[in-house]
Amino acid sequence: MLDANLKSQLEGYLKNIVHPVELVASLGAGPKSQELKVLLEDIVSVSHGKVEMGRDYDDERQPSFLIRRKGTDIGVRFAGIPLGHEFTSLVLALLHVGGHPSKAAQEVIQQVKDLEGDYLFETYFSLSCQNCPDVVQALNLMSVINPRIKHVAIEGGLFKDEVEARKVMAVPTVFLNGELFGQGRMELEQIVAKIDTGAEAKAAEKIKAKDPFDVLVIGGGPAGAAAAIYTARKGIRTGIAAERFGGQVLDTMAIENFISVPHTEGPKLAAHLEQHVREYEVDIMNLQKAAKLAPSKVPGGLHEVVLENGASLKSRTVILSTGARWRQMNVPGEDQYKNKGVAYCPHCDGPLFKGKRVAVIGGGNS
Structure with a gap:
């Protein structure tokens, strides 16, 4: 699954793990489950004993896996195979769950620790989306910092029925406790400010x-x-x-x-x-x-x-120096259907429209 170069890089990163980590998978019989199994085995093989395979479990989403700090409930979950732009998210999840400190500002980390209530975040991403990793990494980090926060990152292209049922037409799309929370690029500070009402x-x-x-x-x-x-x-x-x-x-x-x-x-x-x-x-x-x-x-x-x-x-x-914003067409429905059929990024949202009739307006020079 991983080539020699990626394995070498991964081996260097995993040396920073402080606490033992286990990978707990939920696999089916399909080829994607086999790909995920190989990926997890590759991770274990270059970890020098710091990462091990845990007992498999049954999850509604297959293939999926949990990265968990051994002997604790600290962990993050991926549904799908986090390669492409999400490979960095996978590496950071392994490091943060394994106790390697984050580079986030201490003030923001304390703000996450102080959040009260229970939060279940679900993020839909595509492997070709360059904006998705920021959201996935921020929510993964939050789930490591605060045990009452849970997060699962879901590869939209692999769970198309779920994407259709929840009417996900843009990535990243984030649900919180079953309700739509946000769409598009969001950084850690933005997410925290949105749920911390006094921020x-x-x-x-x-x-x-x-x-x-x-x-x-x-x-x-x-x-x-x-x-x-x-x-x-x-x-x-x-x-x-x-x-x-x-x-x-x-x-x-x-x-x-x-x-x-x-x-x-x-x-x-x-x-x-x-x-x-x-x-x-x-x-x-x-x-x-x-x-x-x-x-x-x-x-x-x-x-x-x-x-x-x-x-x-x-x-x-x-x-x-206020810069610029993407140009709008200023036609009826444009704002109403933003991220609900009106998309702005072929890399991010394109995979969700595979097989559908689309109209492309503009060529990137505007």
């Missing part, structure tokens, strides 16, 4: 308490990141308010026109941008959407930016 108010209070900036950048895409780096390097007090750091770059499959980088992927470039910005003393305020700009009425005074959550930020200089 927005807490964020607004923290923002209100901030001192005025010398330079405030609105937007967290490449232009906003560059502006923040140049000002911070001069010792200027700088802040960034971004709806989502990385911006539209996060939705880009491949980038081949970034000078000095022959090829990269959008999420990877966005991660490098954020890493570069964080090397300087820049105050990054993510998940913050600007609603209004009130310019200073006196020369040299403070401009005010009002956010959607009601908080406001003040700065001597404001740089607007």
